[in-house]
Every structure is written in structure tokens, then in C-alpha cells.
Amino acid sequence: MRAAFIDTIMKLADLDERVILLTGDIGFGVMEPFRARFPNRFINCGVAEQNMMGVATGLAEAGFIPYVYSIAPFVSLRPFEFIRNGPVAHHLPVRIVGMGAGFDYGNAGPTHFAVEDAAALRSLAGLTIVMPADGPQTATAVRTAHALPGPVYFSLAKESRPVVPGLDGRFELGKVQIVREGSGLALVVMGALANEAIAAAEVLARDYGIDAAVIVASNFNPDPVEPLAKILAGFSHIVSVEAQSVSSGLGACVGIAIARAGIQCRLHPLGIERVFAGSTGGAAHLWRENGLDRDSIVRVAASAFLPVASQAAIV
Amino acid sequence: MILRQSRRANVGHIGSCLCIVEILSSVYSLLRADGPEDPDRDRFILSKGHAALALYAVLHAKGWISEADLDTFCGDGSYLSVHPNHRVPGVDFETGSLGQGITMAAGAALAARLQSSSRRVYCLISDAECNEGSTWEAAMFSAHQKLANLSVILDANGQQALGLTRDVIDMPNLAARWEAFGWAVSEVDGHSVAELKAALASPHPGKPQMIIARTIFGRGVSFMEAGITPGRPNFPIQPINWHYLPLTAEEFDIAMRETEAAVR
Numbered sequence: 010m011r012a013a014f015i016d017t018i019m020k021l022a023d024l025d026e027r028v029i030l031l032t033g034d035i036g037f038g039v040m041e042p043f044r045a046r047f048p049n050r051f052i053n054c055g056v057a058e059q060n061m062m063g064v065a066t067g068l069a070e071a072g073f074i075p076y077v078y079s080i081a082p083f084v085s086l087r088p089f090e091f092i093r094n095g096p097v098a099h100h101l102p103v104r105i106v107g108m109g110a111g112f113d114y115g116n117a118g119p120t121h122f123a124v125e126d127a128a129a130l131r132s133l134a135g136l137t138i139v140m141p142a143d144g145p146q147t148a149t150a151v152r153t154a155h156a157l158p159g160p161v162y163f164s165l166a167k168e169s170r171p172v173v174p175g176l177d178g179r180f181e182l183g184k185v186q187i188v189r190e191g192s193g194l195a196l197v198v199m200g201a202l203a204n205e206a207i208a209a210a211e212v213l214a215r216d217y218g219i220d221a222a223v224i225v226a227s228n229f230n231p232d233p234v235e236p237l238a239k240i241l242a243g244f245s246h247i248v249s250v251e252a253q254s255v256s257s258g259l260g261a262c263v264g265i266a267i268a269r270a271g272i273q274c275r276l277h278p279l280g281i282e283r284v285f286a287g288s289t290g291g292a293a294h295l296w297r298e299n300g301l302d303r304d305s306i307v308r309v310a311a312s313a314f315l316p317v318a319s320q321a322a323i324v
Numbered sequence: 325m326i327l328r329q330s331r332r333a334n335v336g337h338i339g340s341c342l343c344i345v346e347i348l349s350s351v352y353s354l355l356r357a358d359g360p361e362d363p364d365r366d367r368f369i370l371s372k373g374h375a376a377l378a379l380y381a382v383l384h385a386k387g388w389i390s391e392a393d394l395d396t397f398c399g400d401g402s403y404l405s406v407h408p409n410h411r412v413p414g415v416d417f418e419t420g421s422l423g424q425g426i427t428m429a430a431g432a433a434l435a436a437r438l439q440s441s442s443r444r445v446y447c448l449i450s451d452a453e454c455n456e457g458s459t460w461e462a463a464m465f466s467a468h469q470k471l472a473n474l475s476v477i478l479d480a481n482g483q484q485a486l487g488l489t490r491d492v493i494d495m496p497n498l499a500a501r502w503e504a505f506g507w508a509v510s511e512v513d514g515h516s517v518a519e520l521k522a523a524l525a526s527p528h529p530g531k532p533q534m535i536i537a538r539t540i541f542g543r544g545v546s547f548m549e550a551g552i553t554p555g556r557p558n559f560p561i562q563p564i565n566w567h568y569l570p571l572t573a574e575e576f577d578i579a580m581r582e583t584e585a586a587v588r
Contacts, residue, residue: 029438049438050438052434052469054465055461055464055465055468057458057461057464057465059423059424059427059457059458059461060427060430060458060461060462060464060465062427063424063425063426063427063428063430063431063458063462064427064428064430064431064434064465065431066417066427066428066431067417067427067428067429067430067431067432067433067434067435068431068432068434068435068438069431070416070417070428070431070432070435071431071432071435071436071439072363072435072439073435073438090421090424091424091427091458094418094419094420094421094424095424095428098409098410098418099410099417099418
């Protein structure tokens with residue numbers, strides 16, 4: 010997603026001279042092509058994210074479209090109030106780019122985990138939140154969001170991961186994408202966990218005879234409440250999957266969609282619900298530890314969906 | 325105007341407003357703007373947003389805010405709040421959370437340079453605002469970027485919400501601190517329009533400009549300068565009283581008499 014992001018804004022910067030890239034001294038091995046091609050539109054603001062957000066506000070007010078880049082928690086949680094009182098309050102086209110969604114910086118330790126950025130910023134009405142599932146969706150999302158008059162936050166996975174089958178780079182604001190049809194049980198997933206949800210759906214079909222739908226949600230504000238309600242009507246069990254705080258992320262969003270529409274179903278929200286106790290490692294390891302990997306999804310989905318009598322076989 | 329509106333709305337921050345009157349009139353006498361919507365207008369950012377009432381008085385004098393709108397100050401549905409929001413004609417950036425306006429001013433100055441515009445950016449901060457780390461982030465950034473089109477005035481009134489600045493977070497040698505951060509620093513009497521305008525007009529090539537304006541809290545109203553509350557005899561005498569207190573009817577009358585006499 011990082012490569013897709015840089016490629017896309019290079020193309021945008023070629024076409025639109027309002028594009029300017031600010032970084033909080035992050036992006037070694039990533040930023041160089043942009044800096045080489047647009048030396049006057051690359052500003053390293055140093056390790057000072059609050060000031061960087063204020064500078065972006067001043068630039069946007071004068072007509073620029075600043076892309077503000079750093080590691081996700083540093084560019085979201087640290088300058089939270091600067092985002093609120095700057096781009097959001099003034100409705101300015103600042104694009105905030107948080108790198109390392111979820112546990113992408115897993116072995117860097119808990120300071121670098123990005124498991125509250127999208128959830129926390131979702132509380133800022135007027136700030137569009139985008140968390141794509143793969144590289145092609147990232148490219149579409151960055152292009153789509155570029156035209157918006159207001160601010161956008163991107164939570165992007167660092168690593169290149171397999172393209173999500175069936176997603177085909179689709180992205181639409183306020184919408185979701187169905188990547189696997191199903192009945193009875195639906196998995197709603199956000200971010201790079203999409204491939205885990207698809208893998209879980211395959212296991213559910215093969216081992217349990219459950220025909221799970223997989224729906225990719227990739228943006229908040231506007232929340233995809235109505236599209237979700239339309240799709241989820243008729244499902245009896247819904248599992249939401251995200252490497253974000255369930256209290257205010259996708260789980261909360263799906264819960265509102267279900268409750269507003271009065272859909273008769275059970276919601277099983279999977280996400281982050283604890284303080285980290287020091288375990289680090291790769292994203293796959295941390296997904297497993299936090300119950301977000303394919304096996305955990307299968308376990309939760311199967312025990313929720315299957316009649317109690319047949320649950321003995323679930324491992 | 326400041327006294328009348330704060331009395332009518334029964335709100336405080338009067339002392340903070342009174343001490344920046346000369347600063348605002350100096351800046352606005354130099355500020356180039358063909359109306360509040362002129363895209364190439366000079367920018368002014370009131371980083372110490374709690375003194376917005378003084379700014380509204382200036383914007384009213386410029387004809388950008390009507391008398392009728394002024395009379396809605398702090399009322400339900402009014403766009404004129406204690407701290408300014410960007411719906412006010414002539415307010416480009418909303419402030420009120422300290423340490424933020426100066427970062428936006430740095431961005432506005434960088435934008436002017438990147439757009440090869442000769443417009444200038446003025447920003448007014450307070451001494452207590454230098455408690456905020458982000459103020460110093462902006463100080464480093466502006467010096468590194470050599471933002472010579474940026475002039476920041478520091479209202480050094482020596483007070484903050486709960487005490488004198490020297491008792492809360494002592495920041496001696498403010499001028500040396502800003503100089504050490506790479507700014508062109510001068511110190512003036514913040515109630516002398518002549519000194520302020522001379523400082524604002526002095527060249528500072530390659531560096532952002534810091535003008536430390538020594539001011540007296542509650543300037544022009546003797547009991548505010550002294551920290552006395554004549555309408556509330558039992559209230560303790562302390563210099564910071566007029567950071568938050570609104571005026572009683574009696575205090576309003578005294579203050580109006582004194583300021584009107586001074587104008588005459």
C-alpha cells in the first residue's frame with residue numbers, strides 16, 4: 010500500500026501543482042523519488058507532528074493540497090487536537106497519511122502499533138477516514154479522495170500483501186464491497202485483514218459447510234451505514250474484523266448499521282480490546298494473539314453459527 | 325467597545341483584550357487586504373484566541389463586522405464567540421487552543437513564499453503560550469525555513485490564568501530564547517504604536533521576526549492594572565483577577581470613565 014500510495018501521489022503531483030508532501034522525518038527509502046522530482050514540493054517538517062499539522066492547515070488555506078505523512082500513531086494521535094482545530098474545523102483539503110496500519114510495525118513495539126488511529130479519528134465528523142485492504146484499492150482511494158474539498162485520513166499498511174481476490178481495486182466513499190457472496194453468516198472486514206477473512210470463509214465452507222459472505226469496508230465519515238444495512242439484512246450472524254479498537258471502529262459502525270435498520274441478527278465484533286502487555290512480533294503473530302487471524306475468525310464464526318450440539322468439533 | 329460588549333455579554337478576558345489594543349492597531353495599519361476575501365491579503369492570526377473581542381473591535385473599525393453583529397457577541401447563534409472562529413469575516417484561522425495559531429501562521433508564510441507572493445503573515449501570541457511545546461516546534465520550523473515574511477508579536481503581559489508567568493513557568497530571557505532559535509528579535513513598549521510600527525517595518529532578511537511587546541495587563545483601567553475589584557470589595561486583590569472576571573455595573577462605569585478620559 011505504501012508503494013501504491015507513493016506512485017499515486019507522484020502521478021497526482023504531475024497533474025496538480027497544488028500537491029505538496031510534508032513528512033515528519035519518516036519515509037526512508039520511500040520518499041526519495043518524490044523529493045527528486047518535486048524538490049520544491051517536499052517539506053521535511055522534522056520530528057514535530059503538531060507543528061506539521063498546523064503548517065498543513067496554513068498551506069491548505071492558501072490553496073495547496075498537503076499530504077502529511079508519518080507513522081500512523083504519530084500523525085494521528087499525537088496531533089489529534091491540531092487535526093480537529095485545523096483541517097477539520099476549517100474544512101480544508103489536507104490528506105493525512107498514517108503508515109503502518111494495525112500491527113505493520115509489530116516488531117517495533119507497542120508505541121508503533123496503529124490500532125486506534127482510524128477509530129479515534131472516526132469521532133471527528135467531517136474527517137473522511139480511509140483504510141484500504143490492498144494496493145489497488147489504495148490507489149483508487151487516494152485518487153478518489155484527492156478531489157474532496159475536506160480533509161481525509163488514510164491508514165495504510167506498510168507491507169505489500171497479496172491483492173484481495175474479488176476486490177479488483179474497487180473503492181467508493183460511503184460504500185462497501187462484497188468480495189465473496191454467502192448466506193447466513195457475514196464477515197465484515199477492514200484493512201489488510203481482508204485476506205484473513207477470505208481465508209477464514211474458505212475454511213468455514215470446507216470444514217463446516219458454512220457459506221460465509223465477505224464484505225470489505227474501507228471508509229468512515231460518511232459511514233457506510235445504509236449500504237451495510239442493505240447487504241446485511243437476512244444474515245443471522247455477523248462477524249466484524251479489524252485491527253482497531255472495537256469501541257469506536259468498524260465494530261461500532263456495523264453495530265449502528267444493524268441497530269438502526271432493526272436487523273434481527275447477532276454481531277460478534279473482533280478487534281482490539283486490551284492494553285498490550287509487551288508481546289511484539291510480526292503482524293501475523295499479533296493478529297493471532299489478538300484473535301484476529303483466520304483461525305480465530307473461524308472459531309468465533311463457527312461457534313456462533315453452528316447449533317450447540319455440533320460445536321464439539323470446533324478447535 | 326471591549327468594555328461595553330464584555331459587560332453586555334457578562335464575560336471575562338477583558339484584561340487580555342485591553343493589553344493588545346495598540347498591537348492590533350499597529351498590525352492592522354500595515355496589513356494589506358482588499359477586503360476579507362482577497363486571496364492575496366496579508367494574514368493575521370490571533371494565536372492568543374481568548375482576546376478575540378479586541379480583534380472584533382478592529383474588524384468592526386475596518387467595516388468587516390457590523391454593529392448589529394457585534395451586539396450578538398456571545399449570544400445564542402452568534403458567530404462571534406469568546407475565541408474566534410473562521411466564519412468571522414477577516415478571521416482566517418480559528419484559535420483558542422494555545423500553541424496552535426503560530427503553527428498555522430508558519431504554514432501560511434510558507435505558502436506565500438511557495439506561491440511567490442509578497443504577502444506577509446502576522447501572528448500574535450502570548451507569553452504563557454510559550455509554555456506550549458508546539459510554539460517551539462513552530463519556532464524551529466520557521467527559522468529553518470527562513471520565513472522572513474512572518475512577524476510574530478509576543479504579548480508579554482506577565483500573567484496567565486492562575487498566576488504570574490514567573491510563578492507558573494518562569495521563562496526569563498525570552499528574547500535570548502527566541503534569538504537562540506534563530507529569530508530576529510526586538511523588544512518594544514507594547515503600548516507604543518510608534519515603537520511597534522517601527523519594529524514591524526524593520527527588515528529581517530532570512531529570518532522570521534519576533535517582536536516582544538512589553539504590555540500591562542488591563543491597560544488603561546487603573547483597577548485592572550492593580551488587580552482590584554471595586555465592585556466586589558470582599559474579593560482578594562491579586563494581579564490576575566482580570567484574566568477571567570466579568571465587570572460589575574459599578575466597575576463598568578469606572579472603567580468607561582477612565583478610558584473615555586484617556587481618549588479625550
